[in-house]
Amino acid sequence: MDVGHFHNADQIAYWNGPGGQRWAERQAQQDRVLAPISELLIERAGVQAGERAVDIGCGCGATTFAVAEKVGPSGHVLGLDVSEAMLARARALAPADAPVEFALGDATVHRFKAASASLVVSRLGVTFFAAPVRAFLNIRTALRSEGRLAFACWRELRDNDWAFIPLQAAYEHVPKLPAVRPHGPDSFAFASREWVEHVLGEAGFRRIRLEPCDLDLDIAAGGGLDSAVAGAFAIGPASRAVAGQPADVMEAATATMRKALSGYVKGPTVAMPASLWIVTAIDP
DSSP states (O other): OOOOGGGHHOOOOOOOTTHHHHHHHHHHHHHHHHHHHHHHHHHHHHHTTEEEEETTTTTTHHHHHHHHHHHHHHHHHEEEEEEEEHHHOOOOOOOOTTTTEEOOOEHHHHHHTTTTTEEEEEESOOOOSSSHHHHHHHTTTTTTEEEEEEEEEEEOOOOOOOHHHHHHHHHHTSSOOOOOOOOOOSSTTTHHHHHHHHHHHHHHHHEEEEEEEEEEEEEESSSSHHHHHHHHHHHHHHHHHHOOOOOHHHHHHHHHHHHHHHHETTTTEEEEEEEEEEEEEEEE
């Protein structure tokens, strides 16, 4: 791995610790939960056959593989992530003939092959940079002139029931998480249109467009209420709130979580509202 930017040390440690391991272990469920976002992103990215692309924060590879299907055998996709556990899962899942490769690295300082790609994509993976302008300046080095950027990021927490409702349920039993500094590395760091436009503009991108998109996510991944509760305690803000709590607290939080999510149950699904931006821009 290239040496990560020192300001990203906490995030690199998190994604190489229990956080990244949980994502790797729940890869199949999470890919199913986030599939509507992947499909929307790929559509808006306008991926073409033969393109060379980079997937930032590729995780276990779902978006990388989806882009690879579009670019076909004459194209190529590089998946970059800081998590060894998630990249190991991605490599294990990669079809033998897929035009993909994976690299362990921090996009803030990774040495991309200059002007090697016509497209950079990311599904929820670009909001964890401590120095986002620097990160996007570096990402631009991978793009050819008129190269495209397309990524999905969450809007405000309060507009995302899939995260907000479980977190409020957890807060009935545990202290609130420490406040994140404004625009600090976090899942919701790019919630503000003005901040996203500022970051990308300062990094030199042009024709910046943010499309608000609302959809429902089945946080149960088809597994019913028990699966939804387990997922909320494994992934997302509620999981961080309850980390390390004793068994009696977890038992009480589980009961509250089941009650909070029960109103969203539809058969084997627990469909909850999600709100995000699909952001596109051009490297001039």
